[in-house]
Amino acid sequence: MQQYGMNMEILGKVAFVTGGASGLELATSRLLHTEGASVVVVDRDRDRGKAVVAEMGERAAFVQADVTAEGDVTRNLDAAAELGGLDIVVNCAGAVTASWVVGKKGPASAR
Numbered sequence: 879m880q881q882y883g884m885n886m887e888i889l890g891k892v893a894f895v896t897g898g899a900s901g902l903e904l905a906t907s908r909l910l911h912t913e914g915a916s917v918v919v920v921d922r923d924r925d926r927g928k929a930v931v932a933e934m935g936e937r938a939a940f941v942q943a944d945v946t947a948e949g950d951v952t953r954n955l956d957a958a959a960e961l962g963g964l965d966i967v968v969n970c971a972g973a974v975t976a977s978w979v980v981g982k983k984g985p986a987s988a989r
Contacts, residue, residue, distance in 0.1 A: 888910060889915070891916070892915065892963055893907075893916070893966035893968060894955065895910070895970070896951070896971035899927040899929075899930045900968060907930065914939065916937040916938065916961040916962060917939075918957045919940045922943070922944050924940075928940050937961070939957045939960070961974065972976065
């Protein structure tokens, strides 16, 4: 990843990327895979996750999990072990409710 101003050795590492089937997390999954890491794509969306892993090919695995359920994540860490261990964790997924932060009258809590 030298081209991004970082000096990280990614080749041969195993990455566990939560929310890895869409958005920023998908871009991260793809970049890590392109740089030579094996990637465990963790997502709630089974169809999208399987499609991403199929696109990546070798050195990729999908596990369905909801990061708000600790048991899901813990259980699915085994997928990283099957790829050779765990070197990188990217935890970007989350459950957020859309709401105003700031409106015309100031902070949303002052409305």
